[in-house]
Amino acid sequence: MTPPAFESLKPIALRPHPHLYEVNTWTWLEKLSARLGRPIGLADVPDSEWDSFARLGFDIVWLMGVWRRSAESRRIALANPGNVAQYDRALPGWKPADVIASPYAVAHYVPDPRIGTWDSLDAVRAKLHARGIGLFLDFVGNHTALDHPWTREHPEFYVQGTQDDFQRDASSFHRIETPRGVFFLALARDPYFPPWDDVAQLNHFSPQMRAAQLAELRTIASHCDGVRCDMAMLHLNDIFEKIWGHLLHGASAPEQEFWAKAHAAVPDLILLAEAYWGTESRLLDLGFSFAYDKGLYDAVRDIQMPDLHNRLGAPVSYQSRLARFLENHDEDRCASVFGKGRRLSVGSLMGTLPGMRFYHQGELEGFSIRLPITLRICADEPADPASTAFFAKILRITKDSVFHNGEWNLLPVTREGDDTAGDLVAYEWRSGKSWKVISVNLAGSASQGRVNFGDRPLAAKEYVFYDELNDVRYNLSADELRSPGLFVRREGFDAHLFNVSPA
Secondary structure, eight states: OOOOOGGGOOOOOOOSSOEEEEEEHHHHHHHHHHHHTSOOOGGGOOHHHHHHHHHTTOSEEEEETOEEOOHHHHHHHHHOGGGHHHHHHHSTTOOGGGBOOOTTSOSEEEEOTTTOOHHHHHHHHHHHHHTTOEEEEEEOOSEEETTSHHHHHOGGGBOEEOHHHHHHOGGGEEEEEETTEEEEEEBOOOTTSOOOTTEEEBOTTOHHHHHHHHHHHHHHHTTOSEEEETTGGGGSHHHHHHHHHHHHTTOOOOSSOHHHHHHHHSTTSEEEEOOOTTOHHHHHHTTOSEEEOHHHHHHHHTTOHHHHHHHHTSOHHHHTTEEEESOOTTSOOHHHHTHHHHHHHHHHHHHHSSSEEEEETTTTTTOOOOOOTTBSOOOOOOOOHHHHHHHHHHHHHTTSTHHHHSEEEEEOEEOOSSSOGGGEEEEEEEOSSOEEEEEEEOSSSOEEEEEOOTTOOOOSSEEEEEETTTTEEEEEEHHHHHTTOEEEEEOTTOEEEEEEEEO
């Protein structure tokens, strides 16, 4: 396939309910280098790697961590004794050379020399486009590395304290000497945790800083189709003021939220929000195409069925803009959290719900070692054949256009013989040519109930329900489906994924 000229590339059009694959770019290139016996940057990645993403049916590849890393962030990571235990778990016998800076302490929005160049990034985008895949990159708008050029050239872009503030709480500030004098830049933080010690907090109420950020975002947008926006809710005026108001000295919030301005500045750029604290709707209203559904992840992980049913009862127009995942680089590995016993139920659920279906490098193989983002590589781990086969099956099944262009409906499950129906989730995907019915038992013991289809039209007298997960068939009459409904009984953490056709 001959990719189009880079300058003529247009943003890719995603199908509804797209599949995203997150790649830890540095680690991926290290593993490719070891496998191929030579240094591999983006320009050297074999076409077979891009082909593999297309074969699995991914619509988006998110190359996480392509921007220039911070020398200061690496120094801080090496000096922090709290990192030793997690490094030991991920890479026994690690050496200082294995420690790299955090990808979320961006020193400059240019590709890191280890990763590649603008030209190689553009070439990758063209190769992905030729395979019908979009490219996502990172945008870390809340903070920068301590050695980002802005810290010396534009300290006014940051939240600042005084020398007295620094003396009272040195762990919350970064003292920096610049040609304009000494400044005390606040370290960025999530309000529920201590400050992040390798990043400085940008001042979202500064018009000059906002303008500079929008210029950076326009540059990034010319090289990709979308960006995953780190900690996007921290930009919101009320949240920012709540955290930093004591250091803003009466500065007032801008009239327009930053994300509304960002969407207007790059309207064709697909925005994915890392979102928490119930801010998903607000961010979507401001121009994001998708937002993390951390609430659903928590409900599934903790088997909170009332919360889960409530979330799946939301309008499908809203759910279609949520990113559903079982792991990402901020969460523990799916294999560790859910174990082999729950893989079938949670994997079937997250892989067939409306919204962005979000997969993480190593998830498909069932890896259990979580890689700290400041390590270049983790210990070798054999793939779990059962995990690989299961996710390959789910990805193959969900290539069907009905999972992208069909109509989704949550189906009520009523009691049948006991009180376990509430542990089941059932829904359907329908189009003119295809009908899928999914039923998942998210509890650890057997559950049963009747799946009700309401007044949905049933033209045939009998239907074949072929379970694509378990390779079994059931013949059911239309009369039974109408009343009392489809009887479902599943053992703990089991699922049905039916292809339904007239007998």
